[in-house]
Amino acid sequence: MDKADGQEFPDVQCRDTTRLVSAARDGEIDEAGLRALAAHLQDCERCQLAKQQFTRMFEALDELLARRTDHSGGA
């Protein structure tokens, strides 16, 4: 199979990054998507910052949700 690397996101743009970062968190994108995202982040300082803030926001969210589920305490 020698397609063009099967790139689903050949050209990631700034407005795509948050969606991709979020999808990456949920495990909803494949390696090609991750690579395209990483490639864009390498080139784009703004998106690096955005990704950091986004990640932090998600961590805070996770914490909140963890606390909430803590309460019912069941696996």
Ligand SMILES: [Zn+2]
């Ligand atoms: Zn960007």
